[in-house]
Amino acid sequence: MQVLLKCFWSLRSPCLFQAKRHFTSPLVSYYEAINLCEKEVPEYFNFASDVLDKWSQMETDGEKPQNAAFWWVSDQKEEVKWSFKELGVLSRKAANLLSGPCGLQRGDRIITVLPRIPEWWLLNVACIRTGIVLIPGTSQLTAKDLLYRLQASKAKCVVVTDSLAPEVDSIVSECNFLKNKLLVSEGRREGWLNFKDLFQAAPDEHNCVKTKSSEPMVIYFTSGSTGAPKMVEHSHCSYGIGFTVSGRYLMNLTPSDVFWNTSDTGWVKSAWSSVFAPWINGSCAFVHHLPQFEPAVILNTLSKYPITAFCTAPTAYRMLVQHDNNSYKFKSLRHCVTGGEPLNPEVMERWKTKTGLDIYEAYGQTETVTICANVKGMKIKPGSMGKACPPYNVQIVDDQGNIQPPGKEGDVAIQIQPKRPFCFFTQYLDNPEKTAASQRGSFYITGDRGIMDEEGYFWFVGRSDDVINSAGYRIGPFEVESALIEHPAVAESAVVSSPDPARGEVVKAFVVLSPAFLSHDPEKLTKELQEHVKRITAPYKYPRKVEFVQELPKTVAGKIQRNILRIQEWKKV
Structure with a gap:
């Protein structure tokens, strides 16, 4: 019972009940109760008939605030x-x-x-x-x-x-x-x-x-950031019910909200935030055709339309804060969300300075719904993924599957035995070996390394394969990348291990420069960046090698493929 209660910290905490600001329908309350394991998952469930058609009926009966379910605009300002x-x-x-x-x-x-x-x-x-x-x-x-x-x-x-x-x-x-x-x-x-x-x-x-x-x-194919894409199969209740809680508390959605998520339709985040989370909460899913990501288009759209909640990737937020956005006024916007990759604290601070709004970061995978999140009403610790979300019991475990104490690095894991969470993938389709390999003891191993602090906040260290071991020091690439992004010369960076005869491997940074720094002397700029990282984080973590590149390899979902850069480095040996 103690483990069960620990899993449900979030919806039992005062900060989340303070976030209940609004309309609560029996429809949402029922599925929220399933997320809390207060009710069993029904034997039969279909999102179209059990959710969308119910909202349609409530709309007809006048029981739901008048708001569109779907709102699409094109580049030519056409609307649907x-x-x-x-x-x-x-x-x-x-x-x-x-x-x-x-x-x-x-x-x-x-x-x-x-x-x-x-x-x-x-x-x-x-x-x-x-x-x-x-x-x-x-x-x-x-x-x-x-x-x-x-x-x-x-x-x-x-x-x-x-x-x-x-x-x-x-x-x-x-x-x-x-x-x-x-x-x-x-x-x-x-x-x-x-x-x-x-x-x-x-x-x-x-x-x-x-x-x-x-x-x-x-079925979603994984992004392929650590090998060939795998088929991840989800059931009708996994996504259809599983996003009730994160839609309501992370995204803070109600039937009167207009929610814009910029994700590409091929990325799992589009299902999360452009279909299931908004519609199970009766919100309007706003969509811009957006054939290419252009900061000016994003900012203009946020200014022109009554968008109340906004979600985009950390990379996009980085581009938006670099754009001159002082002339834009977001009159309706009240809540901002991100996920998919870690958000640098520097970007979060710059966004709040320009807009007055916090960015609420969440963490999840193709295999799951939201695993951890910073939710409305909760203290945000910049750089943290937040706390575990129901119904998941999230822990940091060692190589044997033992739970680690606060402050100890290990694998981010979700308890799946004795009862597998309902909002969880069923299998890696046609790949029983991979399905079995993802489990260690009673835990599913996410493949991400992390730390949990004394207050239950989780901190991302890096993908298991990305962690650098230099002369006995374990270094997570994200912390170095976060330090680099604080320097005005850096538009984007990726940090990987590079072979070294003395230390075994060292930190190497691949850096995409901001336009204003393209003509700077590379040798001087390298030394400046190295000294900058030494000041921001532990000195042993600074990149001993720096290479300036025009772009970084990414998956079709926009995630940086550090594994490609790492393989290139080690092939040079």
Whole structure:
């Protein structure tokens, strides 16, 4: 019982109950109780019928504040707005399209590789209504990436726009399981079904399938930051119920909020913050087409539209604070969130100076929902991932799976025995060895190194493979990168180990310079950065090697691939 109570620190603490500022519907309260293990997960659950259709009915009955469910704007200022009722009608048409002309059945898999366009959201809900398993991908995927995903998943249908259709056609002969190709485009293409034509002809009546909570709902390929991408399978209740708590407390959402999350549709954060978290809390999911990340577009949008809550990646916040944003006024914005990679405290301070708002950082993985978070009403410790989120019991463990005391570094782990959390991936699909290897004793090992302090806050050290061991000193790359980003010359950096005959390995920093420093003398700038890091953090952590580069290798989700840089370094030996 003590372990169970420890797991639920957050919703029992006064700071979180102070954050309950608003409308609470029986719908949200019920799923919140499941997150707290006050109620059992129902045997059957379907997000479309049990959540979206319930909001639609409340909307019709006047029991919900008037607010759109979905609000999309394009680069040309075109807008699409749907109520929950309209979302229901349109998603039923899309469901009939999938089960009719596309010939897909419950349990079949479909890969969607679409930019931020309304059809992506319709297909998400349509797949849930039909029991078809959705596999999202980013539009940055190459033909090789697509081939790998189609072959590994055995998907029967792929959905893309004009830009990727030629890539699919170039590899389709090697995809034996693929039955149909669906094109989201105004034009036509030989051998492809056209979404627009089929959607217009599709009826708007559809009976939602009755899915078991444990049935597969979505598969995400991992970012591939530590090897080939793996298929992570989630059930209907995992995401569909699991984001009730983080949506309400981390993102601080209510039915009157307009929430903008900038994530690419191929990244798991888009499902988290552009579908499940806002809609389970009855909020409006705001979307900007945003084909490229442009700080001016982001800032203009925050100024023009009544966006109350905003989420973007730490890299994006770094770019936004470097942009001249003194002329922008965010009249509606009241809450900011980030995740996906560690946020440097320097960036957090600069954002608050310019906007008056804190950034609430959270930590999670493709395999989970939110693991740790800084939530509204909680003291923020800059650089910390926050505290554990229900229903997870998060600990720092050693190589044998023993829980470590506060202040001791180890592996960030989630207890999965004797009872596996419901909001947790079911398996690495078709990879039982990897599934088994992720468990140590009664814990799932995240692959991240961290420390928990005396107050229960977690601190990220680095990926297990990223930690540098130099002459007996263990050095986490993030702390060095955080020190570097405080120097005005540094736009971005990645820190890895580099071979050294005396110390075994040393710290090496790959640095992308800010435009104003591109003409500076590299040798002098290297020494300046080294001395800067010595002043900011423990002197032994300074980068003994510095290399200036134009860009850093990243995954399609935008995460820095330190492993590529590390491999390059060690190949030089």
